[in-house]
Amino acid sequence: MTGEPGRGRWATVAIVGLIAATAFPFYWAIVSSFTPESRLFSAPRLFPDTLVLDHYRALFTEREFWVPIRNSLVVAGTTTAFCVAVGALCAYALARLRFRGKAPLLALILAVSMFPQISVVSPLYLLLRALRLINTYPGLILPYLTFAMPLTVWLLVGIFRQLPAELEEAAMVDGASRLRTFLEVVIPLALPGLATTAILTFVYSWNEFLFALSFTLGPERQTVPVAIALLRGQYQVPWGQILAGSIIATAPVALLVLAFQRRIVQGLTAGAVKG
Amino acid sequence: MRGRPLPRGDPGYGVERREARLAWWLVSPALAAIVLVALFPLVWTVWESLHLHDLRMPWLGQPFIGLGNYLEAVGDERFRAAMGHTLFFAVVSVTLELALGTMLALAMNRAFRGRGLMRASVLVPWAMPTVVSGLLWKFMFDGDAGIANAALVKVGVLDQPLVWFIRTGFAWVPVILADVWKTTPFVALLLLAGLQNIDASLYEAARIDGASAWRQFRFVTLPLLRPAILVALIFRTLDAFRVFDLIYVMTGGGPGTSTEPIALYTFNSLLQYLRFGYGSALSVIVFVVTFALALVYIRYLGAGLTETKA
Numbered sequence: 001m002t003g004e005p006g007r008g009r010w011a012t013v014a015i016v017g018l019i020a021a022t023a024f025p026f027y028w029a030i031v032s033s034f035t036p037e038s039r040l041f042s043a044p045r046l047f048p049d050t051l052v053l054d055h056y057r058a059l060f061t062e063r064e065f066w067v068p069i070r071n072s073l074v075v076a077g078t079t080t081a082f083c084v085a086v087g088a089l090c091a092y093a094l095a096r097l098r099f100r101g102k103a104p105l106l107a108l109i110l111a112v113s114m115f116p117q118i119s120v121v122s123p124l125y126l127l128l129r130a131l132r133l134i135n136t137y138p139g140l141i142l143p144y145l146t147f148a149m150p151l152t153v154w155l156l157v158g159i160f161r162q163l164p165a166e167l168e169e170a171a172m173v174d175g176a177s178r179l180r181t182f183l184e185v186v187i188p189l190a191l192p193g194l195a196t197t198a199i200l201t202f203v204y205s206w207n208e209f210l211f212a213l214s215f216t217l218g219p220e221r222q223t224v225p226v227a228i229a230l231l232r233g234q235y236q237v238p239w240g241q242i243l244a245g246s247i248i249a250t251a252p253v254a255l256l257v258l259a260f261q262r263r264i265v266q267g268l269t270a271g272a273v274k275g
Numbered sequence: 276m277r278g279r280p281l282p283r284g285d286p287g288y289g290v291e292r293r294e295a296r297l298a299w300w301l302v303s304p305a306l307a308a309i310v311l312v313a314l315f316p317l318v319w320t321v322w323e324s325l326h327l328h329d330l331r332m333p334w335l336g337q338p339f340i341g342l343g344n345y346l347e348a349v350g351d352e353r354f355r356a357a358m359g360h361t362l363f364f365a366v367v368s369v370t371l372e373l374a375l376g377t378m379l380a381l382a383m384n385r386a387f388r389g390r391g392l393m394r395a396s397v398l399v400p401w402a403m404p405t406v407v408s409g410l411l412w413k414f415m416f417d418g419d420a421g422i423a424n425a426a427l428v429k430v431g432v433l434d435q436p437l438v439w440f441i442r443t444g445f446a447w448v449p450v451i452l453a454d455v456w457k458t459t460p461f462v463a464l465l466l467l468a469g470l471q472n473i474d475a476s477l478y479e480a481a482r483i484d485g486a487s488a489w490r491q492f493r494f495v496t497l498p499l500l501r502p503a504i505l506v507a508l509i510f511r512t513l514d515a516f517r518v519f520d521l522i523y524v525m526t527g528g529g530p531g532t533s534t535e536p537i538a539l540y541t542f543n544s545l546l547q548y549l550r551f552g553y554g555s556a557l558s559v560i561v562f563v564v565t566f567a568l569a570l571v572y573i574r575y576l577g578a579g580l581t582e583t584k585a
Contacts, residue, residue, distance in 0.1 A: 015383065022396040041421065042420060098294055228410065
């Protein structure tokens with residue numbers, strides 16, 4: 001392909017276009033989140049002359065934005081820890097052990113991962129209400145398992161399958177039990193994969209909106225996406241604060257994903273995909 | 276799967292039984308969670324959908340009304356409109372995303388420089404909350420002097436600023452743009468993985484046979500890319516069909532209910548009007564349609580899916 005420089009040109013144009021088109025809304029949101037409210041909608045300027053921290057300050061002093069941040073961290077963190085721990089056991093059995101019913105189980109897990117979330121909102125609401133779990137952390141973590149658990153198991157099955165089986169077999173020939181082999185040989189080998197899975201599960205849980213909107217009642221337990229979606233001003237849309245909140249909501253997942261980008265791309269395209 | 280279970284008399288039988296028992300122990304916690312929070316609620320939804328259950332009118336109780344809720348849905352103008360909006364959104368956004376995504380993937384496959392930057396610009400929109408991407412695009416299209424209006428007036432596409440979110444029909448533009456912006460890069464990433472699996476010698480052979488670039492694309496790239504396109508198509512359509520976050524924050528289904536998708540109408544029936552029986556019937560319909568879509572795709576667009584999954 002190096003012999004045809006002319007044909008590579010459109011590719012470069014397309015790539016530059018992609019990067020520009022992706023980056024511009026971010027740039028604009030960041031710039032606007034530092035622009036005084038009064039100037040947000042008066043003749044937008046690509047390169048602003050005054051930048052202020054007002055919106056970020058207001059978010060934390062007037063809106064107590066640390067509450068949704070804490071809620072999101074607790075809910076997404078707990079969901080991730082639980083799913084990776086429990087999902088790893090399940091995924092290892094599905095990847096390596098022989099037992100009847102394995103194929104239907106895998107199919108079930110794949111099917112559940114495709115569930116439209118809306119189709120379980122009504123029973124989950126009634127269930128959580130009966131258990132008095134509406135507007136609590138468990139009342140969010142439990143529903144989050146519907147998408148996080150199948151996702152984790154599905155990703156981890158792929159990861160465990162890719163590990164070389166010889167090391168496990170050697171350990172078992174040496175007399176280690178399956179369980180010990182799993183804990184002492186497989187887990188250390190699979191650590192990078194486990195980390196990738198944890199990040200993806202965290203990202204999905206952090207971003208989740210429908211359940212968090214349905215099963216919380218007030219700001220005490222709202223997660224970050226719900227909090228920014230429901231930010232209201234007295235007379236007008238508080239765009240400055242909404243954008244500042246959006247930047248804060250995006251920063252952790254963006255940083256995580258960028259830090260582990262190579263592995264995440266592999267994990268996502270290696271078969272288990274959830275757009 | 277590594278072959279069938281051994282017969283009872285076989286010396287390996289005990290070992291195998293122990294392995295199977297361990298397997299079920301390992302699987303059971305995750306399975307229990309899935310049954311508790313996904314399967315059991317799903318059955319409950321179906322049960323609810325056969326009852327009249329209105330939380331605003333508890334004195335009515337929960338009488339069994341058979342398919343009453345479904346019959347109501349069939350005659351419900353707003354339900355049919357919501358299905359129409361969902362279909363419209365899914366077809367337009369997924370078509371754009373696949374077309375643009377294929378082009379981008381071809382470009383990315385050729386690019387040698389800037390791979391890191393490329394990957395970053397693919398991953399960040401995908402990883403950010405959908406709520407945020409919706410709000411960013413809403414902001415850009417909001418008001419008379421939003422950046423979109425300013426730019427379009429300056430370029431001459433518009434004579435005067437347009438109030439995108441108040442005029443029926445126009446509100447779809449920012450909504451679909453936001454969806455395309457967020458997911459096209461990811462589609463491209465999936466297709467890129469498919470492209471990289473294509474043996475380069477096939478192009479070599481095609482070139483020797485004198486095939487033009489278009490014919491190479493049509494007869495080599497496209498057929499071999501089919502499994503990857505299928506995966507992207509399935510996941511994007513299923514996602515588009517249950518669209519909620521984006522429209523909730525951008526238009527709230529408005530103006531009026533002109534952009535209300537089925538997931539939002541279901542949500543409103545449940546948590547705004549508190550009609551749990553009817554809302555559950557809508558939920559079941561969404562579920563059935565989603566499942567049918569997945570099955571149809573897998574059936575008609577190729578058995579290749581299971582192979583790429585393995």
